[in-house]
Amino acid sequence: ISMIYYLKTYPLTLTIVAVICYLSFFTPPDTSGVEIPYMDKLVHICMYGGLCLVIWFEYLQQHKTISSKRMLVGGILSPAMMSGCIELLQEYCTENRGGDWADLIANIIGIISAAAIGYYILRPIFNKRRNAGYSHERPTQ
Numbered sequence: 001i002s003m004i005y006y007l008k009t010y011p012l013t014l015t016i017v018a019v020i021c022y023l024s025f026f027t028p029p030d031t032s033g034v035e036i037p038y039m040d041k042l043v044h045i046c047m048y049g050g051l052c053l054v055i056w057f058e059y060l061q062q063h064k065t066i067s068s069k070r071m072l073v074g075g076i077l078s079p080a081m082m083s084g085c086i087e088l089l090q091e092y093c094t095e096n097r098g099g100d101w102a103d104l105i106a107n108i109i110g111i112i113s114a115a116a117i118g119y120y121i122l123r124p125i126f127n128k129r130r131n132a133g134y135s136h137e138r139p140t141q
Contacts, residue, residue, distance in 0.1 A: 010058045016051045017082070023047070024086045027096045041106040049110030051079055056118030060126040076115050083107035 007014065055075045060066075083104055091099025 009062050010055070012054045013051070013058055016054055020047055020051060020082075021086070024090065025094060025097065041102060044103050044106035045110035045113070047110065048079055048083060048107040049114040052076070052111045052114030053118060053122075055079070056114065056122050060118075060122055064130065066123065071115075071118075075118065076111055079111050080108055083111075 052075060056071075059071065059075065087099040087101075087104050089099075090097040
């Protein structure tokens with residue numbers, strides 16, 4: 001499968017991946033005057049949860065049936081591996097950022113939460129819409 005296929009099929013997903021990569025390596029502004037407990041972890045949960053929800057949305061939009069293997073790899077393992085790689089790169093390849101196990105755990109919590117929402121909420125909605133579209137067809141005589 002070519003890169004063009006992925007660009008056409010998953011444009012929002014790829015945009016979010018690019019934004020997460022950018023946000024993971026730029027120098028964050030000084031927020032020492034404002035301290036909200038665990039705000040950083042909430043941001044991590046939202047970033048990776050949002051990424052995973054968009055993956056589910058775009059996948060369900062493009063496919064009539066779910067490949068469990070593809071969703072496990074593309075919707076759970078890939079974002080989790082991306083998260084781990086980014087944390088390692090922050091720790092060992094930057095001077096302005098540091099890797100954090102708690103960030104990785106927050107990312108995985110976001111991914112798993114979004115995968116559950118995708119499977120138990122988005123999937124039935126898409127299935128219902130597909131089935132409703134087919135039920136309006138008139139039978140041929």
